[in-house]
Amino acid sequence: MGKSVVKRIGVLTGGGDAPGLNAVIRAVVKTAIREYGMNVVGFENGFGGLIKNQARELTEFDVIGILPRGGTILGTTNRDNPFHYPVIKGDKKIFADVSDRVFENISIHGIEALVVIGGDGSLAIGKELNDQGLKVVGVPKTIDNDLSATDQTFGFDTALATATEAIDKLHTTAESHHRVMVLELMGRYAGWIALAAGLAGGADVILIPEIPYNIDVVVEKINARSQERKKFSIVVVAEGAKPLGGEMVVSKHVEDSFDPVRLGGVGNVVAQAIESATDKETRVTVLGHLQRGGSPTAYDRILATRYGTGAVNLAAEGKFGRMVCLKGQNIESVPLEQAVGELHTVPVNGELIKVARQLGICLGD
Ligand SMILES: Nc1ncnc2c1ncn2[C@@H]1O[C@H](COP(=O)(O)OP(=O)(O)O)[C@@H](O)[C@H]1O
Ligand SMILES: O=P(O)(O)OC[C@H]1O[C@](O)(COP(=O)(O)O)[C@@H](O)[C@@H]1O
Numbered sequence: 001m002g003k004s005v006v007k008r009i010g011v012l013t014g015g016g017d018a019p020g021l022n023a024v025i026r027a028v029v030k031t032a033i034r035e036y037g038m039n040v041v042g043f044e045n046g047f048g049g050l051i052k053n054q055a056r057e058l059t060e061f062d063v064i065g066i067l068p069r070g071g072t073i074l075g076t077t078n079r080d081n082p083f084h085y086p087v088i089k090g091d092k093k094i095f096a097d098v099s100d101r102v103f104e105n106i107s108i109h110g111i112e113a114l115v116v117i118g119g120d121g122s123l124a125i126g127k128e129l130n131d132q133g134l135k136v137v138g139v140p141k142t143i144d145n146d147l148s149a150t151d152q153t154f155g156f157d158t159a160l161a162t163a164t165e166a167i168d169k170l171h172t173t174a175e176s177h178h179r180v181m182v183l184e185l186m187g188r189y190a191g192w193i194a195l196a197a198g199l200a201g202g203a204d205v206i207l208i209p210e211i212p213y214n215i216d217v218v219v220e221k222i223n224a225r226s227q228e229r230k231k232f233s234i235v236v237v238a239e240g241a242k243p244l245g246g247e248m249v250v251s252k253h254v255e256d257s258f259d260p261v262r263l264g265g266v267g268n269v270v271a272q273a274i275e276s277a278t279d280k281e282t283r284v285t286v287l288g289h290l291q292r293g294g295s296p297t298a299y300d301r302i303l304a305t306r307y308g309t310g311a312v313n314l315a316a317e318g319k320f321g322r323m324v325c326l327k328g329q330n331i332e333s334v335p336l337e338q339a340v341g342e343l344h345t346v347p348v349n350g351e352l353i354k355v356a357r358q359l360g361i362c363l364g365d
């Protein structure tokens with residue numbers, strides 16, 4: 001058995017779910033118990049469970065069969081920030097710092113270190129708690145792949161596979177009906193899912209937030225395809241795509257959320273513009289939360305497992321305030337502040353963009 005500076009750890013999953021969360025939880029529990037003889041407590045529904053003291057002991061028995069399962073057995077939320085928590089004062093709702101409740105519950109459960117599996121939002125909260133004395137270790141989660149301190153987040157590969165399959169399916173119906181098919185994909189302010197799926201699925205146009213689009217250029221591309229006797233086109237649009245000089249399309253504002261903006265709707269905007277300018281029948285598919293669901297790919301299962309084991313190793317070695325990350329072929333770690341410092345967006349002069357251009361894919365500019 002390995003040596004560890006902590007004997008009892010907590011774990012939670014925060015933010016939007018991503019395929020592979022259960023694989024991380026399983027690896028955390030198995031490594032903690034088998035390798036270090038630790039106990040593990042799971043907090044439910046992200047930081048909500050830490051605020052409201054919703055927790056349960058996790059044994060190896062609890063993680064049987066969860067490796068291939070999507071979602072998270074612990075539940076998650078993209079609300080419940082302990083530093084910005086809605087409370088009723090008089091007849092008004094205000095946002096308050098309730099982090100003292102977190103420290104109270106941590107001490108009730110005798111937790112010595114906390115594994116936070118989350119994206120930039122959850123890890124920002126984890127960093128703040130770590131700065132205030134809680135020993136935190138982070139694991140980079142998100143289908144968006146928008147964390148800069150790691151080469152890849154887990155969940156991205158599965159979302160990419162789902163999005164690519166959607167493009168393949170749209171191809172056959174587009175071809176039969178000689179239509180333009182627009183597919184709107186997730187990713188928030190980063191175009192990773194759209195760019196990678198567009199390349200993997202052979203899209204004709206890919207619009208991402210990093211390259212504001214000119215709709216005339218998109219229309220030109222579709223017309224040019226018609227002249228090449230290609231009667232259909234596939235247009236992949238990231239939810240964060242925006243026109244030159246214009247804004248992103250917001251679908252809703254989620255009350256109580258620290259970052260309340262939810263993107264969505266740009267697929268419709270682009271499709272309508274294409275239909276009216278080309279007279280080609282155009283249809284829109286919004287893939288939505290299908291991208292976050294289902295069984296993780298083999299790649300994500302392995303990456304998530306390596307992250308889970310890596311996080312427990314960090315805790316055992318007393319390396320707190322850090323996040324496990326992938327650098328090349330290796331699992332390493334970085335300070336949490338680096339993990340939440342900057343969004344990882346698509347480099348506009350990067351190799352993937354160059355490849356897309358050399359293939360003749362229209363990027364809207
Ligand atoms: N920049 C931020 N700083 C602090 N908390 C944040 C920040 N962005 C989001 N949050 C909070 O972090 C939690 C999870 O955020 P979200 O963006 O939904 O998920 P993720 O952890 O995947 O980034 C929510 O409670 C949200 O209000
Ligand atoms: O589930 P919601 O609240 O509609 O949020 C949708 C957003 O969550 C995501 O699916 C994942 O984002 P996070 O990993 O940061 O939570 C985004 O791609 C999308 O914009």
Ligand SMILES: [Mg+2]
Pocket residue numbers: 015119120121122
């Ligand atoms: Mg986020």
